Amino acid sequence: MSQSENFVGIFGHVNLDYIMDVKKLPEPNTSCQVENVKRFFGGTGANVALMAASMGVKASLASFVGTDFPKDFKDAFSNTGVDTQDLLEMDGFLTPTCRIMTDPENNQIGIMDQGPMGEMDDFPIASHTIESCQIIHIGTGRPAYYRRIMQAARELGKPIYFDPAQELHYLYTPEIFAELLDLSHALFVNQNELATAMKYMNYSDKMQLLEHVELLVITLGKDGSQILTKSEEINIPAVAPKEVIDPTGAGDAYRAGFYAGLSRNKTLDECGWLGAAAASFAIEVSGPVGKLPTWDEILERSKL
Numbered sequence: 001m002s003q004s005e006n007f008v009g010i011f012g013h014v015n016l017d018y019i020m021d022v023k024k025l026p027e028p029n030t031s032c033q034v035e036n037v038k039r040f041f042g043g044t045g046a047n048v049a050l051m052a053a054s055m056g057v058k059a060s061l062a063s064f065v066g067t068d069f070p071k072d073f074k075d076a077f078s079n080t081g082v083d084t085q086d087l088l089e090m091d092g093f094l095t096p097t098c099r100i101m102t103d104p105e106n107n108q109i110g111i112m113d114q115g116p117m118g119e120m121d122d123f124p125i126a127s128h129t130i131e132s133c134q135i136i137h138i139g140t141g142r143p144a145y146y147r148r149i150m151q152a153a154r155e156l157g158k159p160i161y162f163d164p165a166q167e168l169h170y171l172y173t174p175e176i177f178a179e180l181l182d183l184s185h186a187l188f189v190n191q192n193e194l195a196t197a198m199k200y201m202n203y204s205d206k207m208q209l210l211e212h213v214e215l216l217v218i219t220l221g222k223d224g225s226q227i228l229t230k231s232e233e234i235n236i237p238a239v240a241p242k243e244v245i246d247p248t249g250a251g252d253a254y255r256a257g258f259y260a261g262l263s264r265n266k267t268l269d270e271c272g273w274l275g276a277a278a279a280s281f282a283i284e285v286s287g288p289v290g291k292l293p294t295w296d297e298i299l300e301r302s303k304l
Contacts, residue, residue, distance in 0.1 A: 006058040006083055007263040009129035009158075011149060012045025012139025013117055014063040014087065016070070018099045025103050034101065038286070041073050043096065044139040044165055047249050047289050051256030051278060053080040054292035057263050060133050062086035062126035062149075063141075064116035066094040080292065086126035090116040120145045125152055135159045135262075137255070138184075140167045143176045150183040159185035162213070163255065168193050174200035178212075186215035188255060194218055215268075217258070219251050219279075227272050236272035239301060241280040249289060253282035257298055270304055277302035 020034040041050070049061040060083035067089050077084050093116040100110045116123070121144045130136065136153045138146050138160060150160050162184035164172060169192075177200045181187065187209060189197055194206060203209065207228065209216050216228040220238075227234040257278025261271035277298040285291045293301075 006060045006129075006133040008052060008057060008135050008137055008259050009060045009062060009126075009133030010045050010049045010052070010137045010139065011062045011126070011129070011141060011146065012048065012137075012163075013043030013096055013141065014046040014061070014065050014069075014073075015043035016040075016073070016095055016097045017042035018097065020099070020101055022101045022103055025101060025107060025109055032101075040286075041076060041289055042098065042249075044163070044252055046073075046077075047252035048137060048139065048256050048259075049082045050076060050080055050289050050292060051253050051282075052259050053077075053082045055256060055260035055278070055295045055298060057256070057260050059083065059259075060086065060129040062129040064088050064090050064093075064120055064123060065096065066115050067091060069095045076289075083129075083132070086129045088123075090123075093119075117141055125149055127152070130156065130158065133158065135161060135185075135259075137161045137163060137259070138180075139163050140165050143172055143180060147176070147180060147183075150180060154183055161186045161188065163188035165193065165251075168196050172200070174202075177201075181209070181212045184213050186217065187213045188217045188219070190219045190221070190251060217272075219254055221247075221250075224276060225254065225272055227268050229268070232268075234269050234272055236269070236276050239273070239276040239280040241283040244283055246286045246290075247283055248286075249282040250279040254279040257302075260295060260298065266304075270302075273302040273304055274298055 017040040020037040022032050022034055026032040045063045049059045052059045069089050096115040096117050097113045102108050120142050125148050130153050136158050210230050218226045222238050224237040254275035257275035258271045261274040281291045281293040
């Protein structure tokens with residue numbers, strides 16, 4: 001594959017998510033019967049890659065799964081055209097799996113098996129994805145591994161879009177967050193992650209983050225999103241879904257829609273509207289990637 005044949009190289013988890021109902025969450029040393037077990041494809045890497053590719057973005061996915069990785073998940077990537085050369089099945093591991101039990105009051109217990117993603121610091125870097133893509137998206141995963149990825153990408157002049165997601169709260173220290181932020185072109189966060197990022201940096205004003213990155217994108221749930229540079233502030237309202245079923249994956253869909261615009265040389269304002277439109281499709285169905293909108297569908301809903 002020639003240099004920069006793909007637009008975005010996506011690093012992040014590829015998970016199997018099992019969602020199940022229970023009449024009562026189990027106490028220690030007891031068991032319970034589960035009902036309505038549903039399996040979903042998930043993980044930040046998979047979500048962004050599948051959504052972006054469905055919108056016509058040439059995307060490469062770099063992640064680690066187990067040798068039990070199911071064929072229908074592989075087929076989902078193949079059918080949308082995701083480049084999976086760096087999606088590696090690692091001997092001795094099971095695919096990262098999240099099991100969530102929910103009781104009638106919507107209390108939950110989640111059990112996450114990181115699989116090979118928990119050991120990725122020792123694995124070789126995904127050179128193909130770095131070399132074949134114009135920009136690099138860094139999602140969930142181990143910071144020490146991503147330091148190596150980001151340093152290699154910077155040496156090749158690739159812009160890095162940093163999106164540590166919920167792992168920012170517990171896998172990162174202030175020191176390594178600051179180090180990776182300085183390697184980045186852009187930072188994606190939601191409101192909670194923004195608060196943690198500012199705490200790590202000892203900042204009182206979010207604009208101070210723009211001393212490190214050129215672009216700050218903050219997703220605000222039902223309140224839309226905000227896109228900040230040193231010269232402009234863009235406020236994008238949420239795009240209303242036809243119905244609200246499940247918010248899971250909406251943030252990843254926003255990023256995919258943003259990249260769908262960026263790959264077509266749209267303005268930041270337009271990229272924000274496309275992200276908001278993509279997020280609205282994710283909310284309409286169960287699971288993080290239950291609906292894969294096309295470029296024409298998000299373009300129509302964004303009203304650009």
